[in-house]
Structures are given as C-alpha cells and as structure tokens.
Amino acid sequence: MTTDTPTPHDWTDAGFSTRAIHAGQDPDAATGAVVPPIYQVSTYKQDGVGGLRGGYEYSRSANPTRTALEQALASAEGGARGFAFASGLAAEDTVLRAVLRPGDHMVVPDDAYGGSYRLFARVFGPWGVEHTPVDLSDLDAISAAIEPGRTKVVWVETPTNPLLGISDIAAIAAIARAAGAVLVVDNTFATPYLQQPLSLGADVVVHSTTKYIGGHSDVVGGALVVAEGAQLPVGLDGPTGTTGLADAVAFHQNASGAVAGPFDAWLTLRGLKTLAVRMERHSSNAAAIARFLVGHSAVTQVIYPGLEEHAGHEVAARQMSGFGGMISFRTGSRAKALDVCARTRVFTLAESLGGVESLIEHPGQMTHASVAGSMLEVPDDLVRLSVGIEDLADLVADLGQALA
Numbered sequence: 001m002t003t004d005t006p007t008p009h010d011w012t013d014a015g016f017s018t019r020a021i022h023a024g025q026d027p028d029a030a031t032g033a034v035v036p037p038i039y040q041v042s043t044y045k046q047d048g049v050g051g052l053r054g055g056y057e058y059s060r061s062a063n064p065t066r067t068a069l070e071q072a073l074a075s076a077e078g079g080a081r082g083f084a085f086a087s088g089l090a091a092e093d094t095v096l097r098a099v100l101r102p103g104d105h106m107v108v109p110d111d112a113y114g115g116s117y118r119l120f121a122r123v124f125g126p127w128g129v130e131h132t133p134v135d136l137s138d139l140d141a142i143s144a145a146i147e148p149g150r151t152k153v154v155w156v157e158t159p160t161n162p163l164l165g166i167s168d169i170a171a172i173a174a175i176a177r178a179a180g181a182v183l184v185v186d187n188t189f190a191t192p193y194l195q196q197p198l199s200l201g202a203d204v205v206v207h208s209t210t211k212y213i214g215g216h217s218d219v220v221g222g223a224l225v226v227a228e229g230a231q232l233p234v235g236l237d238g239p240t241g242t243t244g245l246a247d248a249v250a251f252h253q254n255a256s257g258a259v260a261g262p263f264d265a266w267l268t269l270r271g272l273k274t275l276a277v278r279m280e281r282h283s284s285n286a287a288a289i290a291r292f293l294v295g296h297s298a299v300t301q302v303i304y305p306g307l308e309e310h311a312g313h314e315v316a317a318r319q320m321s322g323f324g325g326m327i328s329f330r331t332g333s334r335a336k337a338l339d340v341c342a343r344t345r346v347f348t349l350a351e352s353l354g355g356v357e358s359l360i361e362h363p364g365q366m367t368h369a370s371v372a373g374s375m376l377e378v379p380d381d382l383v384r385l386s387v388g389i390e391d392l393a394d395l396v397a398d399l400g401q402a403l404a
C-alpha cells in the first residue's frame with residue numbers, strides 16, 4: 001500500500017502555540033500517527049541507487065524526527081531554517097565554525113554563560129580567534145570593541161545568567177550590521193515565546209533546548225535557527241558555494257555531526273508543544289516571588305527584569321512579552337546564601353534551569369565556580385532561582401521558611 005506524501009500544511013500565519021504544536025508535525029503520512037514517531041534508525045532503503053524517499057539517506061545528515069523538531073523550532077523563532085544538536089554548546093560550536101576563521105575577532109558578553117565563554121576562550125582561542133568581553137548594556141562599549149574588518153561575530157545573551165542583565169537586541173543588530181558581523185543571540189533564558197530576536201535583526205538564534213524548550217529536565221539538546229536571507233560575514237566563501245548562513249550551518253552540522261538523536265529530538269518536540277503555557281506560569285510565579293522577596297527583611301537585593309528598579313527593565317519591557325522564570329537575589333553573606341539553599345524543600349538544590357520543577361542554587365559555588373577570580377565572578381551572597389510551575393503558595397511558603 002502506498003499513499004502519496006501529502007503537501008505539508010503551511011502554518012506560517014498561525015499563532016505561536018498553534019505553530020509549536022503543528023509546524024513540521026503533520027500526521028505521519030504512512031500511518032496517520034498524530035505525533036511524529038521516533039525514527040530510531042540510522043539508514044534508509046534507496047529505491048535504486050540515489051533513489052531517496054523524502055531525501056533521507058543516513059541519520060547524521062537527516063532523520064524524520066529531527067526534521068520535525070527543526071521545522072517546529074524554525075517556525076517558533078520566525079526563522080528560515082532550524083538545526084537541532086546534541087547540546088547547546090554543540091550548536092554554539094557549529095555556528096562559530098561556520099562563521100569564523102583564524103585571525104577573526106568576536107565581541108562577547110562580559111557575563112556570558114560560563115560554558116559559552118569557555119568555548120570562546122579555550123577552544124576557539126587556540127585556533128586563532130580572539131574575543132573581547134564587553135558589558136552589552138553599554139552600546140558605546142560595543143561599538144568601541146568592534147575591530148573593523150576583523151570582528152565577524154557579535155554574541156548576545158539576554159537576559160544573562162545569573163545576573164539577568166538585559167541588552168537591546170535591535171540596537172546591537174544595527175552595530176553588528178554596520179560592521180559586517182553576524183549577530184548571534186542566545187535566547188535560552190527568554191525562549192521564543194517571550195522574545196523573538198530574529199524579528200529584532202539577529203542573524204541566528206542559539207538555544208540550549210535542555211532548559212525551557214525541553215522544559216522537563218529530562219533531555220540535553222541545542223538548536224540554531226537562522227534568519228531568512230542571513231549571510232556569512234562579508235568576504236567569506238561558504239563551503240557549498242553560496243554565501244548563505246543557513247547553507248554553511250547545514251554543511252557544518254553534517255560535516256561535524258553533533259546532531260540530536262531521534263529520541264532526544266522527540267522529547268524536545270514534546271516539550272516545545274507546551275512552551276507557551278509553561279512560560280506564562282513561570283513568568284507569573286516568578287513575578288509574585290520577586291515581589292515577595294523584595295519585601296523580605298533577609299534579602300538585600302532582588303534581581304528580576306520585571307522589577308521597575310532593574311536597570312534593564314525598560315528595554316526588557318520593550319523587547320520581551322514577559323519577564324521569564326529566573327530570579328537572583330542577595331542575602332548579605334555567603335553563609336546566609338548557602339543556608340537558604342540548604343533549607344528549601346520544594347525548590348530542589350541543583351544546577352540547570354527551565355524545568356517544570358523549581359530549582360535553587362548558589363552560583364558562586366555551583367554553576368559559576370569555574371569562573372571564580374575572573375571577570376565573570378559573581379557575588380558570593382547570590383542565590384539563583386529557576387521558578388517552576390508548581391502552586392505559587394507552596395513556593396512562597398518554602399522560601400519563607402528557608403529565609404526565616
């Protein structure tokens with residue numbers, strides 16, 4: 001029995017959740033399965049030499065479960081093409097290899113995710129790529145750090161981790177464009193539900209889908225989404241004879257091969273479907289907890305972009321549709337911060353973020369221990385919360401007893 005593959009439905013004009021649930025995920029042509037099956041397969045029968053069915057040849061190059069995720073991610077970010085990887089750092093490594101050559105220079109956040117900074121400094125550094133760390137909330141500092149003709153990448157993270165710094169994506173896009181550099185935005189903290197960097201002028205978005213997109217602390221993954229028409233830096237010839245950024249990323253994804261496996265792609269796609277409702281709840285819970293912490297006598301400072309006193313509040317309010325689920329706060333001493341982390345029962349003491357369950361951590365001794373003594377060092381009385389989607393009253397009561 002054969003059926004012709006139906007033409008995929010065009011979801012371009014649908015709303016965010018409709019696209020997250022349906023784009024790239026038409027019912028399986030062979031069986032009608034309502035969600036894309038896990039194609040746990042490495043190779044595909046050819047109908048005569050070179051007679052590929054649907055273009056599938058070998059699962060490093062393409063796999064139907066991964067294709068579904070890649071199309072759904074591209075749709076969620078409003079981009080031309082999506083690419084799914086084994087981790088966020090694998091995605092970052094791939095886009096940097098596609099865009100940079102020895103002797104090039106990049107401008108990076110002075111409070112970048114620690115793993116990203118390690119990649120810039122200790123992997124790309126020895127291959128001859130220099131970087132300048134800059135406070136990305138300072139547009140003049142970014143312009144000053146650009147080395148004309150040499151700066152090929154401007155790397156943005158907003159909000160940042162763990163200090164939740166905010167930078168103006170549209171303004172930085174103008175600076176990067178004038179310099180002929182590719183603007184990469186790490187959209188892991190905001191997610192495409194709350195922030196759409198490609199619509200603000202970014203060339204490519206990177207994700208650790210391990211965090212909010214996966215959303216259930218059960219899979220490690222990464223993604224790139226390339227904007228329609230995005231180009232390699234001026235003067236760089238792509239490996240496939242075009243200057244398109246997506247073509248170069250596609251080549252490198254296959255050539256280096258750090259792809260997402262079918263089961264990981266399936267889990268991530270399952271997470272993406274509920275991203276909108278989860279982010280609504282993460283954001284409303286976090287806003288209420290931020291207000292609770294502001295009023296608590298054991299807390300000396302609350303860092304949350306939704307608070308008017310946050311330095312980036314205005315920019316965040318303009319470029320995000322909500323302020324997300326991450327909060328950091330200071331307690332006045334390292335001992336008190338460690339004590340709070342030890343006493344919560346609903347908030348689990350663990351690294352990572354973005355899952356349905358609330359997490360608490362001490363960045364100084366956990367996620368950011370490796371950057372102690374560097375410019376990325378964080379205050380030692382800082383506590384970071386990844387606010388989950390449990391009942392607000394239970395979360396507030398838990399923090400209340402831990403701070404008492």
Ligand SMILES: *Cc1c(COP(=O)(O)O)cnc(C)c1O
Pocket residue numbers: 087088089090113115116157161186188189207208209210211220221222
């Ligand atoms: C976790 C994280 C990464 C790295 O992603 P992995 O999936 O752990 O490789 C990159 N950027 C940000 C902002 C992150 O939180």
